[in-house]
Amino acid sequence: MYRKQVRRRRAVLAFLIACSFVLLTVTFGRSGGGLQEGVSTVFSPVQGVADRALKPARDLVNWFDETFEARGENGRLEELLAAARRQAAAGQVALQENAELRGLLRLDGDPAIGAAGFRVRSGRVIARSPTVWHSTVTVDLGSGDGVAVDDPVLSGEGLAGRVISVQPGSAQVALLTDNSSAVSAKVVPSGVQGVVEPDIGDPEDLILDFIDSTRSVRRGQLVVTAGWRAQGRASLFPANVPVGEVTRASIEEQEASQQVHVRPFADLANLDLVQVLTGGRR
Amino acid sequence: MIVTPRILARLVAIAVGGVLLQLSFFSRVAVFQTSADALPALVVVLGLLGGSMTGAVAGFSIGLLVDCLTAGTLGASSLVLLGVGYLAGLFRERFDAHGSLVPPLLCMGLTLFAELGFGAVQAMLGLEAPVSVVVVRDMLLKSVFAFFLAWPTFLLVRRVLRPALVEEALPRRTRRTTASGV
Numbered sequence: 233m234y235r236k237q238v239r240r241r242r243a244v245l246a247f248l249i250a251c252s253f254v255l256l257t258v259t260f261g262r263s264g265g266g267l268q269e270g271v272s273t274v275f276s277p278v279q280g281v282a283d284r285a286l287k288p289a290r291d292l293v294n295w296f297d298e299t300f301e302a303r304g305e306n307g308r309l310e311e312l313l314a315a316a317r318r319q320a321a322a323g324q325v326a327l328q329e330n331a332e333l334r335g336l337l338r339l340d341g342d343p344a345i346g347a348a349g350f351r352v353r354s355g356r357v358i359a360r361s362p363t364v365w366h367s368t369v370t371v372d373l374g375s376g377d378g379v380a381v382d383d384p385v386l387s388g389e390g391l392a393g394r395v396i397s398v399q400p401g402s403a404q405v406a407l408l409t410d411n412s413s414a415v416s417a418k419v420v421p422s423g424v425q426g427v428v429e430p431d432i433g434d435p436e437d438l439i440l441d442f443i444d445s446t447r448s449v450r451r452g453q454l455v456v457t458a459g460w461r462a463q464g465r466a467s468l469f470p471a472n473v474p475v476g477e478v479t480r481a482s483i484e485e486q487e488a489s490q491q492v493h494v495r496p497f498a499d500l501a502n503l504d505l506v507q508v509l510t511g512g513r514r
Numbered sequence: 515m516i517v518t519p520r521i522l523a524r525l526v527a528i529a530v531g532g533v534l535l536q537l538s539f540f541s542r543v544a545v546f547q548t549s550a551d552a553l554p555a556l557v558v559v560l561g562l563l564g565g566s567m568t569g570a571v572a573g574f575s576i577g578l579l580v581d582c583l584t585a586g587t588l589g590a591s592s593l594v595l596l597g598v599g600y601l602a603g604l605f606r607e608r609f610d611a612h613g614s615l616v617p618p619l620l621c622m623g624l625t626l627f628a629e630l631g632f633g634a635v636q637a638m639l640g641l642e643a644p645v646s647v648v649v650v651r652d653m654l655l656k657s658v659f660a661f662f663l664a665w666p667t668f669l670l671v672r673r674v675l676r677p678a679l680v681e682e683a684l685p686r687r688t689r690r691t692t693a694s695g696v
Binding site for chain 1: 541545551570571577584587600649
């Protein structure tokens with residue numbers, strides 16, 4: 233009797249392992265198809281309700297964590313404030329010039345986004361993947377809102393990721409920290425181009441890889457999307473969307489590995505509201 | 515564990531509730547810049563209470579649901595979590611350990627195992643980006659969080675599944691006899 237039970241237990245285990253490998257093989261490198269879409273469609277309203285219900289508890293825990301962190305951040309922010317004051321004066325002049333140029337060109341909204349023909353849809357994050365190996369969020373916008381696979385996703389601060397799967401009422405977004413993420417970007421004002429990749433496991437660090445090692449990149453420089461277009465193909469992202477700021481740029485790393493480290497502007501660990509750019513010319 | 519249709523419905527409710535709580539709460543709350551992963555702990559508890567078969571099936575189902583809802587590669591989380599559930603159940607069947615520290619320590623150890631497993635599966639599928647050393651801190655912190663999540667999870671799940679647990683049947687009241695027979 234006991235042996236029969238053990239045999240049955242092992243058979244079930246072998247069957248489940250085989251099922252897992254079959255699923256991995258069949259769905260590797262592409263969408264999970266009908267099953268994934270069906271389950272997401274059924275669960276997205278429930279996730280929306282759960283998201284709203286749990287928001288106060290989430291905010292409470294995050295408040296404690298942010299307060300703890302804020303004490304350490306204070307010194308660094310004071311230094312940044314001094315630098316920002318110096319830049320503010322220059323910024324005021326640029327803003328005035330910008331307003332005049334906008335008036336002349338009659339652009340509506342963000343020039344980079346508007347020029348590329350994108351429409352902006354605002355949505356809320358309702359779920360997030362549990363592991364650092366696979367960094368995705370679910371948003372409450374879907375195909376009914378005009379969202380499609382590969383649409384760029386922004387937070388208030390900068391680029392957050394792109395849509396990888398869409399259902400009628402929800403969509404899954406691969407963040408910049410997802411291991412499948414790669415965004416062509418450039419450093420301003422130097423114009424050095426590269427590909428922004430995640431440093432898996434660290435939500436505050438991205439890597440600008442494949443840069444031209446003969447041109448120097450310095451700490452504090454901005455990184456924006458490149459938005460290239462060539463031979464009928466184009467980047468998924470519009471040009472000049474802020475991605476982050478160069479935080480580490482040692483000469484050794486630039487010459488040996490052709491890479492520098494970038495801190496994303498978007499708070500990818502605590503995304504709540506996002507904007508999906510739908511449509512657009514690609 | 516005696517699995518009747520009513521108990522099966524409770525198991526499904528626990529799995530769905532656990533996944534929704536993970537994706538909507540634990541994954542979006544960061545303590546020391548790391549979010550807790552309560553799902554390996556939930557699977558461990560189900561394995562501890564129900565045995566290896568219940569643990570494996572629960573792990574597979576919960577993993578599949580997570581992969582569906584996060585647009586992950588189907589089967590990746592299932593493979594890891596079914597291993598976690600099976601090992602937890604096997605522990606219960608092989609060792610007669612009932613100490614109060616058993617669930618937290620097992621949750622901690624098997625959460626670390628699960629995190630390593632997720633990494634191994636991703637490496638098997640092909641990592642397209644470099645891996646930060648911060649990932650080690652993330653794994654260790656997730657294991658520590660699992661230690662603290664284990665007891666509330668264990669007590670809650672045991673309470674919900676109590677009618678199905680053979681060892682949890684209420685003891686029959688017996689009249690205590692004294693030396694004089696009164």
